[in-house]
Amino acid sequence: MPPATDLSTVTRPRTSLLLTPFEMADGEVRFIWTTFSADQIDLNFGNPEVLLRMVDVLLDYLQKGADYVRLDAVGYMWKTPGTRCIHLEKPHLLVKLFSAIANEVAPGTVIITENNMPHKDSVSYFGDGHDEAQMVYQFSLPPLVLHAIHLGSGRALSQWAGALEHGNGGTTFFNFLASHNGIGLNPTRGILSEVEIVALVRELALEGALMSDKNNPDGTTSPHEINVTYFDALNRRQDDDDATRLRRFLLAYAILLAFLGVPAIYIRSMLGSRNDYDGMKAADHNRAINRQKFDLKMIETALAGGDALRHAVYTQLSRLIQLRSPFIPTI
Secondary structure (H helix, E strand, O other), X not given: OXXXXXXXXXXXXXXXXXXXXXXXXXXXXXXXXXOOEOOEOOOOOOOHHHHHHHHHHHHHHHHOOOOEXXXXXXXXXXXXXXXXXXXXXXXXXXXXXXHHHXXXXXXXXXXXXXXXXXXXXXXXXXXXXXXXXXXXXXXXXXXXXXXXXXXXXXXXXXXXXXXXXXXXXXXXXXXXXXXXXXXXXXXXXXXXXXXXXXXXXXXXXXXXXXXXXXXXXXXXXXXXXXXXXXXXXXXXXXXXXXXXXXXHHHHHHHHHHHOOOEEOOOHHHHOOOOOOHHHHHHHOOHHHHHOOOOOHHXXXXXXXXXXXHHHHHHHHHHHHHHHHHHHOOOX
C-alpha cells in the first residue's frame, strides 16, 4: 500500500504502525499492511493465488483429521481504503467459502470464528445459522465475569446473558475466560459504561495488571485489553489467603462451565499460573505475562503436590469439569 494512502478510518486493535516498511530482495522498500504487528503481515485474500493457497492449508488440516478449525481475527480479512476495513461483506463471504469447503470435504467439521469485538459483531459470523461459523468466540464473557466478581454484583453479567439468543441447534458459543492474549475490553462496550470500564482498568492496574491500548479513528487511544493471568485478575495483592484466592477462581470457572455453549480452559489457568513478570520483561511485550513456559518435570512435581496452589487449582478445577462434561452439548 502506498504510504501516502489515507487510512485514517481503519479500525485498529493496536497503536503500532499500520503500514510497515520492508526491504525486498531486490532492495526496494515497500510498505506492507500489518494490522497487528510488524512480525505479522496481513494476507491479501483479493489475490486469487493467496486465496487458493489458504484453501490448500484448510484442506491439509481437514485431511489430517481436524474436527475444529479456528479462523483467527476474521473481521480484518479484507481491506478497502476509505472504510473501517473490518466486518465488510467479503470476510463473511470468505467464512462461507471455508465453511462450504469443510462441509463438502469433511462433514461435521466445526468452524470457529475469532473476533475480539462487541458481541453483535461476533455473532454476525453465524450468518443465517447454517452458512458460516458453527461456533463464535464469546469475548464478552471474560471481562463481564471479572467485572461481576470485582464489583460483587452480577447485574451487568446477568442482564447481558439473559438477552443472548440460543441459536437454532446448529450454532453455539465458544466460551472462555483466559487465553494466550489479554482480556479484551471492546466486547464490553455497549454492555458496561465507559466509566465502569475505566474503573475496572484502574483497579486491576493497581493490582499489578498491565494494559495495552489501541488507536481510534479520531486519533485518540483507548484501553484495548488487560494483560494479566485470570487467576491474578480475580485477586488482590494484599491477600495472603490462598483458600480465598482459590474460591474466587473456582467461582469464575463455575460460571464458565455453567454457561450456554462449549467451555474451553486455557492451559495456564488449568495449571494455576500467576503473573509471569520475568517472562514479560524477557519477551518485551505485555501479553507474555500470561504465556509462561513450563518444564514438564516442574509441572509434574507441582501437580503431584509440590506446589500446593497449583495442585489445588488443577484437582478442584478438574472436578468441576467432570461435573460439567456429561452435559456438554454436541452440535
